[in-house]
Amino acid sequence: MTDETKKVVECLECLRIDIESKDKKTVLSFEEFLGFVRAEPQRVLRNIFQLFYDMVQVSIIKGEDEYPDDPESIGYVKYDCSKIFVEGTDSPFFVDRPFANRFVNQVKELSQGSQQNRMYVYLGPPGCGKSTFLNNLLQKFEEYTQTKGGQSFEFFWDIEIKSQKIEVPCPSHDHPILIIPKAHRAKVLEELLAGVALEIRDKITKEKEYEWLFSGKVCTICESIFDALFEKLGSLDKVLSMIKVRPYEFNRRIGEGISVFNPGDKPAKELYLSNKQIQKKLDQIFGMDRVKYVFSQLARTNNGIYVLMDIKGENEPRLFELHNVISEEVHKVYDILEERITSLFFALMNPEDAEKLKSNKDQQSFVARISWGRISYLMEVAAEISVYRDKFGEKIDSYFLPRVMDNFAKIIISSRMHRECKPLNDWIKERDVQQYSADRYCDKYGILLRMEIYSGIIPTWLSEEDKKRFTAEIRRNLIAEAANEGIKEEGAFTGRHSIEHFGKLLSLYGPKKPDGVSPRLIRMSDVADYFKRKIDRDFRDKNIPPDFIASVVDQYDYMVLNEVKEALYFYNNEQIQEDILHYLYAINYDPDGRKLRCPYTGKDIEVTVEFFKMMGFYITGESMGESRVLSVAKDIQRKYIATIARDRGQKITETELYKELFATYARNLKEKVLEPFLENDNFREAIKLFGTKEFESFDTRLKEHVTFMIDNLVKKLGYTKGGAKEICLYLLEQDIPKKFS
Secondary structure, eight states, X not given: OOHHHHHHHHHHHHHHHHHXXXXXXXXXXXXXXXXXXXXXXXXXXXXXXXXHXXXXXXXXXXXXXXXXXXXXXXXXXXXXXXXXXXXXXXXXXXXXHHHHHHHHHHHHGGGSXXXXXXXXXXXXXXXXXXXXXXXXXXXXXXXXXXXXXXXXXXXXXXXXXXXXXXXXXXXXXXXXXXXXXXXHHHHHHHHHTTTSOHHHHHHHHHSGXXXXXXXXXXXXXXXXXXXXXXXXXXXXXXXXXXXXXXXXXXXXXXXXXXXXXXXXXOOOSOXXXXXXXXXXXXXXXXXXXXXXXXXXXXXXXXXXXXXXXXXXXXXXXXXXXXXXXXXHSEEEETTTEEEEOOOEEEEEEOHHHHHHHHHXXXXXXXXXXXXXXXXXXXXXXXXXXXXXXXXXXXXXGGGBOTTHHHHHHHHHHHTTSOSOXXXXXXXXXXXXXXXXXXXXXXXXXSHHHHHHHXXXXXXXXXXXXXXXXXXXXXXXXXXXXXXXXXXXXXXXXXXXXXXXXXXXXXXHHSSOOTTSOOOOOBOHHHHHHHHHHSSOHHHHHHHXXXXXXXXXXXHHHHHHHHHHHHHHOOOOHHHHHHHHHHHHHHTTSOOSSOEEEOTXXXXXXXXXXXXXXXXXXXXXXXXXXXXXXXXXXXXXXXXXHHHHHHTTTSOGGGSHHHHHHHHHHHHHHHHTSSHHHHTOHHHHHHHHTTTSGGGGGSOHHHHHHHHHHHHHHXXXXXXXXXXXXXXXXHHHHTXXXXXXX
16 A cells, blocks of 8 residues: 555545544433433423523623623623624624624523513614524524534434334424423422432422423324323333434424525425325334324424525515414414424514514514514624624724724714614703714714714713713613614615725725835825715715714814824923923023033933923923024023022022923923924924934934834824824824814
């Protein structure tokens, strides 16, 4: 055997071991199964509702409450749903915080109270991802059931009487515990669970979610087989010995445990299903028609999931056929027998179709059994950006200045939102919203504020009065409003539109120009330019609220201005003291660039006009030309000489002159930290040349300021060095300080 052949044989052997170990079917006797029940009752004793609930519980990560001590909290927390809707899927479905909370709360219904059939209908406009949502949910459920934690059980008959032998599967996938006659089941479970932790035992025997264990019935076929076997054998032990238990294998592709119907799927020609070979054997063992092996298509998803993907075409009659099944949990099979159907029913529907159903007077009892869910276009910035990263790659973050991509998403989302919002108006007076807008915190419709609330953030810029008025009731009403937004079918940027426009933005302003030259990062001005000049004007004016883009730009510019100011302001009391002492010593010399050692600090200083200008500005609060700066310096020099002569022996830092200069300098420094640099062309050039050899040619003091500003923007605010340079240049080129002067 050659080495190549050996490798092929080894490869096939590994494949065989993997597949056989994975696909090996575990078959238990009924007695062994009861041992499983006793060992892990909560895992083994689950119906479809409990199983689905557990899948969601183990898959969704609950985030921390940002406001744990808030007495008005409504438990509106961030859930990480990526394990269900994103990871390992062909088409990720990204969820925002409002939907995640609605979904989790709806699933909680499955673990509360008695279990009964309901139709879970999800509404949403075209392009919102309804089908992707449900496909991913079903995929993750199927994967969960293939793990030990998600294991569910069914039983089959392994009948052997004299020379007759046959395996008969339960077509309804009933839970094995239901084969115990209903009249005896409570006693059997009580004895079986004796010695199990009291908390678990009480939960199973007393809580509503486990009521099915005591009230449920096995399917008619299996009931008939049980009775016929007992009648023939006269021994319960012998009957139970013919019951085998195995994991319930959910398989959407073959319709076992999960059945999915699309509008174009034609109904089955057969009114009921059977198996001629099994029926023949049963007739031979028990006599003609003693046990009828007849069942419907619905039996295959009993204790499973039944799905209608969009209520149109062939799915309309399917929906109405489910009326009795959902209401009564009973289905008649061709006038032969009755099936008891307990399934998890899902459907997708467009909003207009839902309104027709709700208005149908003949269907009101059915409508009452529907639990409605809403899938909207994304309403949270972080979720919208996740879509862009998925489509264009994680690298897109490096193409933008910080928060610029967020603002693109805000403009997209604004087209999906209402301009009027009653819960917001009930909370904040209109004039206060207008004031927040005037202060550059918000827009005049409160859309930016709602986006923050929907993402779980209570803005710090709200007044104390408005924070106090943000009660639990107001919060519930406002969060509930999110389900009514993001559903505009006309005018809104759908998910597909959003991706299309983001791609165009990248191509126009992105990382590579046609000549291959890498341009600067994408700025807020680029985003504003795109929406103002690169998309259809009528569409923009109709669907993006008036002045909203300007409000987003203002909010961003105001934030950037404060960031740069904060980055530039690095003085503490010791630094201010040092600057004043250097200035008091330097004004005794001509500003000709000489270097001196200050006797007060022991440090070298460079005596330049630039230094005098900067210090003069912070001392007087005024921008001054060279002659005025020198005049101010002369005036302070005279006061300095007089102070030295008058207060001999007193520390300079204890003099009135020093205290006066310190107070005015500290006040003006914080308020006007950026102003002395705005008219300074060297400041702009130093920023451009930061990180190059040419940067070293600038005034020492100026270099210190620019270096500290850039470093702070990087360390504290998440900019790259290139991004920090660009945001400073953006601020200067757009003349943002003047905009907010």
